[in-house]
Structures are given as structure tokens and as C-alpha cells.
Amino acid sequence: MAACSARECVVAFLDGFYAGDIARVEACCDENFTSLTHSPVEIFPHHGLKTGKEWLAEAIRIQQERFSARSYALHFIAVEGQRVATITRASLTKRNDGRVIDLTVADFFVLGGGLIREHHHFLDSLDLLQQLLGRDLTEPLAASVRGAMR
Amino acid sequence: MTEHGLWRVSRALHAAINDGEMELLESVLDDDVDWAIYGPIDMFPFLGARRGKRAAIDVCRQIAKHIRVRRFDRESVMLGDNQAASLVRYSLTSTSSDKPISVRAAQFVQFKRGRLSCLRVLLDTFDLVEQALGHPIHLPATV
Numbered sequence: 001m002a003a004c005s006a007r008e009c010v011v012a013f014l015d016g017f018y019a020g021d022i023a024r025v026e027a028c029c030d031e032n033f034t035s036l037t038h039s040p041v042e043i044f045p046h047h048g049l050k051t052g053k054e055w056l057a058e059a060i061r062i063q064q065e066r067f068s069a070r071s072y073a074l075h076f077i078a079v080e081g082q083r084v085a086t087i088t089r090a091s092l093t094k095r096n097d098g099r100v101i102d103l104t105v106a107d108f109f110v111l112g113g114g115l116i117r118e119h120h121h122f123l124d125s126l127d128l129l130q131q132l133l134g135r136d137l138t139e140p141l142a143a144s145v146r147g148a149m150r
Numbered sequence: 151m152t153e154h155g156l157w158r159v160s161r162a163l164h165a166a167i168n169d170g171e172m173e174l175l176e177s178v179l180d181d182d183v184d185w186a187i188y189g190p191i192d193m194f195p196f197l198g199a200r201r202g203k204r205a206a207i208d209v210c211r212q213i214a215k216h217i218r219v220r221r222f223d224r225e226s227v228m229l230g231d232n233q234a235a236s237l238v239r240y241s242l243t244s245t246s247s248d249k250p251i252s253v254r255a256a257q258f259v260q261f262k263r264g265r266l267s268c269l270r271v272l273l274d275t276f277d278l279v280e281q282a283l284g285h286p287i288h289l290p291a292t293v
Contacts, residue, residue, distance in 0.1 A: 038254060040276060076258050076270060078235040080228035085235030087258055087270055104188055106256035106272045108226045108237055120226065120237060122256045124188060126276035126287075137287065138190040141279060 006111050007077060010084040013109075013116060018072045018090070020064055022057045029053050030115040039125035047121075067101075069093040075104075082111040094132075101131040155261045156227075156234035159269075166210040168218055175210060179203045180265040187271040193279065206269075217242045217251070225254075232261045244282070251281045 004012070009028050016024030035055060037047035046062055063070060069092070076087035085108045092101045103123055110118035130137050155178070162178045165171040185206045189197035196212040219242055226237040235258045242251040253273055260268035280286055 038274060076233075076235075076260075078228050078230040078233045078258065080230050083226070083228040085226075085228055085237075085256075085258065087256075087272070104272060106235075106237075106258070108228075108235070108256070110226075122237065122254070122272060122274070124272060124275050126190070126274070126279060127188075129276065138192055138279075141193065141283065141287065 004114065005079075006082050006084050006109075006114075007079050009111060009114060009116060010077070010086065010107075010109050011074070014072060014074065014086070014088065014107075017056075017060065018070050020060050020070070022060055025056045025060070026053050028116055029056065030112060030117045033115075033117060033119070035059075035119040035121065037121040037123075039123065039128070043129065044125065063092070066095060067092040068095045068098075072105075084109045084111070097134070099131075099134060101128070103128060103131070154229045154234065155232075155264060155266065156229060156236070156259060159259060159266050163210065164219060166207075167214045170211070170214050172207050172210065175207060176203065178266055179206055180262050180267040183266055184268045185209070186269065187273065189273050189275045189278075193275075193282075197273075216245055218245060220250070234259050249281070249284070251278065253278050253281075 013025055013028040016028065031053060033051070033053050035050045039047045041048040046059070070090070072088045072090045074086060074088055078085045085106065088105050088107065090103045090105050092103070093099070094101065106122040108120040108122070109116050126137065158178050162174040166175040181203050182201070183203055183206050185200040187197045191198040196209050196216065200206050200209050219240060221241045223239045224236050225239055228235050235256070238255050238257060240253050240255060242253065243249065244251060256272040258270040259266055276287065
């Protein structure tokens with residue numbers, strides 16, 4: 001990828017990821033790229049720590065298999081040198097029932113030599129799970145949690 | 151060299167939640183602060199969106215009734231012009247049960263004229279709910 005600012009590189013990465021443009025996404029990342037999604041891997045086995053650029057194509061393939069449309073809106077971006085953090089609102093349309101999943105996502109990037117080396121992906125996995133299942137899990141648990149916190 | 155606003159806000163929140171000391175928080179908040187901690191408000195009424203200094207202080211009072219911060223580790227931090235982001239691992243204690251709770255939070259802040267004008271916090275509430283309940287949430291094997 002031609003030399004660009006950390007901000008431009010991260011925006012190109014996000015644009016490419018949601019467009020399903022593997023070549024563009026890979027061009028934004030270092031050979032030793034690592035990605036860590038903070039969520040329970042026993043429920044989301046494709047989350048957790050992944051290493052190498054080849055994971056990017058796999059991640060896009062998994063999402064494209066499950067979702068017929070994917071888009072995002074950038075709500076917040078903070079930049080300090082070679083470190084960038086974003087809040088995005090991701091919108092994913094499920095293939096099996098057409099329902100749209102809306103998620104607020106935080107991403108933290110560390111760049112080196114103009115390319116992304118580390119990616120930390122952070123989301124509310126309970127919110128994701130409820131939307132994927134199409135079921136409110138919080139209602140039956142709410143009374144117990146409120147009791148436990150009282 | 152002027153201290154970044156993130157550190158002042160961090161100290162003010164710590165004093166508000168652990169000591170019930172709201173004066174410092176009042177001094178760092180913009181009057182029209184746009185405040186949101188994402189999560190299920192039916193379980194945790196202090197989550198959700200608030201607007202304005204009074205509402206933000208009120209919600210910190212609510213948080214202070216429920217938890218104490220024992221320690222926190224910033225796993226990642228970036229300090230931009232008039233904004234900052236950090237990924238923080240908190241060790242908390244429930245004030246009612248003395249139960250330890252560990253939660254990771256992604257925090258984003260924006261400043262206007264040196265005061266906090268926007269706060270966004272993302273939590274993984276799956277983890278939080280399981281710890282509050284004291285047992286795992288029963289779910290399908292994989293999603």
C-alpha cells in the first residue's frame with residue numbers, strides 16, 4: 001500500500017473489510033498481523049486470537065457466508081501517532097432470515113511502517129448473541145442480576 | 151506541558167465512584183456532556199445514554215452505590231487532540247456482596263474547551279452478567 005497516514009490506513013482497512021475487498025484489506029496490514037477479538041470463543045469459535053494476514057480473507061469469507069449485506073458507519077476515531085482507535089456501527093443482514101444486526105464495535109489498531117500490525121476488536125458479545133438468536137436473553141436474567149447487584 | 155484531559159477525567163471518575171466525591175467530576179464535565187455506556191439497562195440501570203452534567207453526575211452516584219474500583223490496567227491508550235481512547239481492564243467489587251467483578255471496557259472521550267463533552271463506553275456485558283449472576287449463561291453450543 002502506498003504510504004499514507006495511520007488514520008487513512010485504518011479507514012481503508014474498514015472500508016475494504018466491509019466491502020469484502022480482500023486485496024485492499026491485506027494491503028493495509030503487515031505480514032505479522034495479529035487480530036484479537038475479545039469475546040467468549042466457546043460461543044464464537046472464530047473469535048479470539050488470530051495471526052497472519054491469511055486470517056483476513058477467512059474472516060471476510062465467514063461474514064459473507066452468514067450475512068448478505070454488510071456495512072459500517074464510523075462514529076469516532078482517535079489517533080496518536082501509529083495508534084488508532086475507532087467506534088463503528090456495523091450493520092449486518094443475516095442470510096437465513098433477513099434480519100439486520102446492528103452492533104456498536106470498538107477497534108484498536110497499532111501500526112508499524114504504515115501498516116496495521118495489531119488489531120483488537122471489542123464488542124458486547126451478549127448483544128451480538130441476542131441479535132443472532134433473535135431472542136431477548138436479558139429479560140429472564142434481569143431480575144437475578146439486579147438482585148445480585150443490590 | 152499541559153496534562154491530557156483523559157487523566158483528569160479518569161481521576162475525577164475514580165473519586166466519584168470510590169469516594170462519592172463529585173466536585174472534581176463537576177469541574178471536568180461540559181454542561182451539555184453527551185454520555186453513553188452501552189449495555190442492557192434493564193439489568194444495569196446505570197448503563198445507557200445521558201445528556202448534560204447533572205444527569206452524568208447522577209449516574210455516577212448510581213454507579214457508586216453498586217461498585218468500587220479496586221484496580222484498573224490500561225491495556226491500550228491513545229491520546230489525540232481533544233480526544234482519547236483506551237482499552238481498560240477493571241477489577242471491581244460489588245458493594246452489596248463484596249464479590250469481585252472483572253470487566254474490560256473500551257472508553258472513548260472527546261473534549262470541548264478542556265472539558266469532557268462526549269463519553270462512550272463499550273462493555274462486554276456477557277462477561278459482566280455471568281459474574282453478577284455467579285454462574286454461566288446457558289446458551290446454544292456455538293453461534
